[in-house]
Amino acid sequence: MSELHGLSAVELLVAQDRGEASAAEIVQAHMARIAATDERIGALLQVLADAARSRADAIDRRRAAGEPVGSLAGVPLALKDILCTRGVTTTAGSKILKDYQPPYDATVVERLADADAVPVGKANLDEFAMGSSCENSAFWPTRNPWDLGRVPGGSSGGSAAAVAAGQAPLAIGTDTGGSIRQPAAMCGVVGVKPTYGRVSRYGLIAFASSLDQVGSFARNVTDAALLLEAIAGSDPRDATSVHAPAEGMRAELDDGVAGLTVGVVGEFLEGEGLAPSVRDACRRAVDRYAALGADVVDVSLPHAPYGLPAYYLINPSEASSNLARYDGVRYGLRVDAPTTEAMMAATRDAGFGAEAKRRIMIGTFALSAGYFEAYYAQAQRVRTLIARDFEAAFADCDVLVGPTAPTTAFPLGDKTADPLAMYYNDIYAVPASLAGTPAMSLPVGTDDDGLPIGLQLMGPLLGEATMLRAARALEADLGLEAAPSGVGPLEAEGRT
Amino acid sequence: MPLSEHQVRHVAQLARLGLTGDEVATFAEQLGQILDYAEQVGEVATAEVPPTAHPLRPVNVLRCDEPVDALDHDAALAPAPRVNDGRFQVPRIAGEEEPEASADPNSADPNSADPTAAQATGDGGERP
Known part of the structure; x- marks a missing residue:
């Protein structure tokens, strides 16, 4: 058996069932991997060593006593530090919440505990999930395990990097406009954003409420689907959560693509600014679908080019409203000043980083008197047209494909001075976010520099099972289901 | 087109954000660029199109009216x-x-x- 930190979640479950490894040994192996790699990668803001060990011991005791254990028993997992964990510091990557200890657990955290997953750390992110490179973290930038001079993508960059580096086989991320899919593409892992409303957002620190969704990272499609099944399902504490059965994400996984219709999105694959290496890798993937027996057709999402402009009105508008709560009164940082208004302004100036301020400013402007109709309301109407484009495409197709991101991972510092250049990272991810459809990124190859490339797959509303089936078929065909991707470059550099 | 520094200070005041002088100048430039880009949404004809906030358009999400533990x-x-x-x-x-x-x-x-x-x-x- 290879090293424990190289195994998938399913393999770790089997190893425990067979008595080949205990949860304690599994957690220990991943703690060692974190110790060996995270000083250079910086994926985790906090390592939950003691809690993980005691949870693993409890699982081992229950297993030994013949008691039932959960669907993810003893499987290590990294949790994006934007989900509330009771009594455990939850920062959202922001100085304004640097010492915040939530008084309650997010529903996702409760469900993971019910499944006996073992959180090993809280993963770094762009502040309040605003960013595409993890460089907006108030603490430190996470580095890409494939090339430490490059970004891991964002905002769930810590989650993606942790999985790529073998620190955990699974991670939880959140995706508002690509924050799971783009870092998954850049770190060579699988990242799934389910349908809007699939997963409860109770205890998720709110960013853009009509778009935010929790999802999964893994090194293969089956693991990602397994994690999604554990966290999905309606929740009375989140009125936007959808009443649809959580099971069945894996129901079609091994059914292959013969008979499925795969739509290739012209606006994405012919998009300006798409790196030739990414375009070529996506085209090869499309060819494989044809070879595997799928009907491959060209489709158009005519309003998709308006997705990013609409997104950068909707997202900041909702963010400015959500972030109004950080005012130095109920939680988080307070900078004292003689009056309440001066205290709030001083607190928010000291507590928020540049990107958070930028979005608060854009959103406040877009929602202010005289601009609301032309900006926010118009963007929500454009959103309807984008959703209709998807609906029309899914009348003929079972799944849509295109690139996840326009380029592979870029060097740290490359785009920090130019907000619009950073925003372009999400140009292909945002349309599915606006339409609310499930979407995911699957590794389909590498560029000339050896950097991973992701193919984006998009399914109809609540159509995760078919989307995952199409992803699994291509994964099996490409044979990319892999050991921790970061091992090569890291080991070449010499482990400490 | 850049926003004026007066506009930036007004919006910052609405948002309860204290900004330094440097930030005002930087944001005047950057917010102008971002809004110019976002204004493309105005090119789309939407007269008869309703806005979307939840793609599945749920109506009346109800639960049983039973007491549960609240935060202490x-x-x-x-x-x-x-x-x-x-x-x-x-x-x-x-x-x-x-x-x-x-x-x-x-x-x-x-x-x-x-x-x-x-x-x-x-x-x-x-x-x-």
Whole structure:
């Protein structure tokens, strides 16, 4: 058996069932991997060593006593530090919440505990999930395990990097406009954003409420689907959560693509600014679908080019409203000043980083008197047209494909001075976010520099099972289901 | 087109963001670029199109009206930077806009026994 930190979640479950490894040994192996790699990668803001060990011991005791254990028993997992964990510091990557200890657990955290997953750390992110490179973290930038001079993508960059580096086989991320899919593409892992409303957002620190969704990272499609099944399902504490059965994400996984219709999105694959290496890798993937027996057709999402402009009105508008709560009164940082208004302004100036301020400013402007109709309301109407484009495409197709991101991972510092250049990272991810459809990124190859490339797959509303089936078929065909991707470059550099 | 520094300061005031002079200049430029880009949405004809907020358009999400455990009062206050007598504490609010007026006994805040600390409880009550 290879090293424990190289195994998938399913393999770790089997190893425990067979008595080949205990949860304690599994957690220990991943703690060692974190110790060996995270000083250079910086994926985790906090390592939950003691809690993980005691949870693993409890699982081992229950297993030994013949008691039932959960669907993810003893499987290590990294949790994006934007989900509330009771009594455990939850920062959202922001100085304004640097010492915040939530008084309650997010529903996702409760469900993971019910499944006996073992959180090993809280993963770094762009502040309040605003960013595409993890460089907006108030603490430190996470580095890409494939090339430490490059970004891991964002905002769930810590989650993606942790999985790529073998620190955990699974991670939880959140995706508002690509924050799971783009870092998954850049770190060579699988990242799934389910349908809007699939997963409860109770205890998720709110960013853009009509778009935010929790999802999964893994090194293969089956693991990602397994994690999604554990966290999905309606929740009375989140009125936007959808009443649809959580099971069945894996129901079609091994059914292959013969008979499925795969739509290739012209606006994405012919998009300006798409790196030739990414375009070529996506085209090869499309060819494989044809070879595997799928009907491959060209489709158009005519309003998709308006997705990013609409997104950068909707997202900041909702963010400015959500972030109004950080005012130095109920939680988080307070900078004292003689009056309440001066205290709030001083607190928010000291507590928020540049990107958070930028979005608060854009959103406040877009929602202010005289601009609301032309900006926010118009963007929500454009959103309807984008959703209709998807609906029309899914009348003929079972799944849509295109690139996840326009380029592979870029060097740290490359785009920090130019907000619009950073925003372009999400140009292909945002349309599915606006339409609310499930979407995911699957590794389909590498560029000339050896950097991973992701193919984006998009399914109809609540159509995760078919989307995952199409992803699994291509994964099996490409044979990319892999050991921790970061091992090569890291080991070449010499482990400490 | 860049926003004017006056516009930036006005929006910052609405958002309760204290900005330094450098930030005002940078944001005037960057917000202008971002808004110019976002204004493309105006090219799309949407006269008959309703706005979308939830793609699945749920209607009337109901649950049984049963009591459940709520967050404990002390637990809810625990993360607060300043607490006083079981409530969130903020600097004095009444009279904030017109400091001279506080000399007039008729304008004193009848709800505040302590002139140095006005208290707010709950959402929204704390904004002047």
